[in-house]
Amino acid sequence: xxxxxxxxxxxxxxxxxxxxxxxxxxxxxxxxxxxxxxxxxxxxxxxxxxxxxxxxxxxxxxxxxxxxxxxxxxxxxxxxxxxxxxxxxxxxxxxxxxxxxxxxxxxxxxxxxxxxxxxxxxxxxxxxxxxxxxxxxxxxxxxxxxxxxxxxxxxxxxxxxxxxxxxxxxxxxxxxxxxxxxxxxxxxxxxxxxxxxxxxxxxxxxxxxxxxxxxxxxxxxxxxxxxxxxxxxxxxxxxxxxxxxxxxxxxxxxxxxxxxxxxxxxxxxxxxxxxxxxxxxxxxxxxxxxxxxxxxxxxxxxxxxxxxxxxxxxxxxxxxxxxxxxxxxxxxxxxxxxxxxxxxxxxxxxxxxxxxxxxxxxxxxxxxxxxxxxxxxxxxxxx
Numbered sequence: 487x488x489x490x491x492x493x494x495x496x497x498x499x500x501x502x503x504x505x506x507x508x509x510x511x512x513x514x515x516x517x518x519x520x521x522x523x524x525x526x527x528x529x530x531x532x533x534x535x536x537x538x539x540x541x542x543x544x545x546x547x548x549x550x551x552x553x554x555x556x557x558x559x560x561x562x563x564x565x566x567x568x569x570x571x572x573x574x575x576x577x578x579x580x581x582x583x584x585x586x587x588x589x590x591x592x593x594x595x596x597x598x599x600x601x602x603x604x605x606x607x608x609x610x611x612x613x614x615x616x617x618x619x620x621x622x623x624x625x626x627x628x629x630x631x632x633x634x635x636x637x638x639x640x641x642x643x644x645x646x647x648x649x650x651x652x653x654x655x656x657x658x659x660x661x662x663x664x665x666x667x668x669x670x671x672x673x674x675x676x677x678x679x680x681x682x683x684x685x686x687x688x689x690x691x692x693x694x695x696x697x698x699x700x701x702x703x704x705x706x707x708x709x710x711x712x713x714x715x716x717x718x719x720x721x722x723x724x725x726x727x728x729x730x731x732x733x734x735x736x737x738x739x740x741x742x743x744x745x746x747x748x749x750x751x752x753x754x755x756x757x758x759x760x761x762x763x764x765x766x767x768x769x770x771x772x773x774x775x776x777x778x779x780x781x782x783x784x785x786x787x788x789x790x791x792x793x794x795x796x797x798x799x800x801x802x803x804x805x806x807x808x809x810x811x812x813x814x815x816x817x818x819x820x821x822x823x824x825x826x827x828x829x830x831x832x833x834x835x836x837x838x839x840x841x842x843x844x845x846x847x848x849x850x851x852x853x854x855x856x857x858x859x860x861x862x863x864x865x866x867x868x869x
Contacts (some may be wrong), residue, residue, distance in 0.1 A: 493734055496813045497628050497656065497783040498679045502735075502831030504624070506683060509738045510731040510801045512567050521730060522722035522736050529718065531740040535658070536673070537749065538665040539800055545715045546862035548708070548782060551655040551676035554688025556584050557675050558651055559622070561711035562696055564703035565590055567822045569620035569651075570611055572603045573640070575629030575815075593618065598857040599627070599820055600785075602778045603634045605642065612646040620649045622724050626657040629817060631824070632778050637668050646670060649696070655679050656782045659743050660752045660828065671696050677732065680751065680782060682829055683739035686732040755781035758827040758836070769847035773822040783813075785822040791850045792816070798823050801846055808842040810835065 490737060494501045514521050525546065532544035547557050559581065563569055567590065571582040574597040585592040594610055598605050603623060612618055621643040625636045636652065649671040651721045659680030663673070672692045676684035690711050697715050704710040708726070717725045743751060760854075762784055763772055770792075773785035792798055798816040805812060813824040825839075 488558055490809070492524050492810075493810045493832070494829065495826050495831060495839070496811060497631075497824055497826040498676075498813075498828065499685045500539060500678065500826055501831060502682065502684060503739075505742070506735050507741045509682065509735040510730075512734060514730050514734065516728050516730050517723055518526065521733075524734055525718070525724070525728075526722060528733060528740060529735050531737070531744055532691060534744065535740075536663050536665045538691065538842060542665055542691055542693055543715060543719075545692065545711050546716065546724070547688045547711065547714060547729070548686075548724070548726070548735070549687050549688060550567065550678070551653075551688050552580065553709075554676060554690055555581060555653055555672040555854075557688075557709040557711050558672050558690050558692075559584050560588065560706055560709040561621055561690075561704045562634050562649070562692070562701075563588075563590060563673055564701060567619040567655045568593065568615075568617045569622050569649075570594065570608070570615075570618045572608060572621065572623040572634075573597070573634060574601065574603055574634070575599050575624065575627035577627055577629065577655070578622075581624075581653065586620075592622075599630045600632060600773050600778075602632055603639065604862075605635060605638050608639060609642055612642065612648065613707065618646075618648055620651055622651045623675070624655075625655040626654070626780045628656045628662065628784060628815075628824075630820060630822060631656075631780040631783040632774055633780045634658075636663065636670075637800060640668050640670050645866070656674055659748060659780050660755050661780070662748050662752070665691075677736045677739070680755075680859070681736065681743060681830055683736040683737050684732050684783070686729045686735055701762065728767065748764060752781050755827045759784050760833050761833070761836045762827065762839065765836050766843050769843045772821055783824050783826050784822050785817070785820070787822050788847070790823060790849055792823060793821065804846045805839075805842050807837050810839055810842060 529544040547554050569592045571594040614812050626633050640650050651672045654673050654675045656679050657674035676688040677683035688689045769787040771785040773787050
């Protein structure tokens with residue numbers, strides 16, 4: 487059966503550059519010196535992108551973003567700790583769930599999914615509860631694409647003497663993060679977002695202070711970030727079989743990112759996002775206000791047509807007829823759906839999206855539009 491490339495416009499995985507995909511054609515031994523060099527190159531490129539030379543180390547972990555987050559929480563939060571989880575979306579909720587499953591008594595604050603995390607409320611929580619040991623939050627919450635103020639939150643945590651663990655899946659590589667300006671403790675990202683690599687590997691970027699600490703709270707082999715780090719430092723090897731083809735592709739993706747630069751990549755994504763807004767404007771509206779809207783994905787609402795998951799399923803099936811693929815799930819609290827702005831998106835896809843939206847929404851609005859009221863309905867009776 488002949489297969490065609492799909493026009494992938496999801497918030498990850500995403501459409502990959504041909505050079506990146508080509509790297510997965512080559513077989514390589516996981517303990518071969520050549521693969522050790524590729525792993526070392528990947529680690530160096532990650533640290534270069536955050537300006538963390540001499541103070542941080544990048545530890546690749548087998549598995550996607552959630553694996554990396556759980557590894558970081560398992561390795562750097564002890565069962566006796568009391569982390570504060572700041573939530574304004576699904577991935578903040580997931581961090582809390584991971585901690586709870588390990589029996590950790592975490593506290594949390596929750597904000598609406600269309601607003602950034604409230605600094606004043608975080609400050610109040612830290613001041614009123616001196617037992618808090620960590621602040622855990624998502625930089626760019628992929629649920630809606632809302633951006634949280636990473637610098638302000640990290641500085642607030644530092645002033646209160648607590649550690650920070652940050653989910654930067656959807657921001658790393660597309661939004662500037664400088665370890666010199668934002669002295670985070672642990673930051674986690676993955677290969678299949680702004681790095682523009684295939685899914686299957688995550689990266690825990692941890693301060694050397696955290697890695698060298700005596701704490702050893704991990705009760706899992708595969709999630710032990712420190713042990714993985716020690717193996718890399720000792721002999722350059724992964725402790726167990728790595729996703730060799732994905733790591734090779736990720737090395738190429740990181741090289742391309744280093745050439746393009748984080749700022750220019752973010753500008754490219756913003757340009758795609760704004761073009762999608764213009765293309766869909768007659769039919770759907772951005773959920774977020776511009777000042778909290780990320781460049782990586784766009785949450786849209788179309789309340790007169792998209793009310794339920796069934797409605798979105800119909801739109802999704804319609805877009806597939808045009809070979810266009812967006813994210814499949816409706817976010818029920820906000821009644822929003824998402825289109826990704828990352829990856830190798832061709833401008834032609836956005837033009838096709840505009841045509842597909844026009845066809846779908848015009849047809850469905852004509853079906854759902856209520857009958858007009860009688861002409862005399864709003865005529866006031868004579869006094």
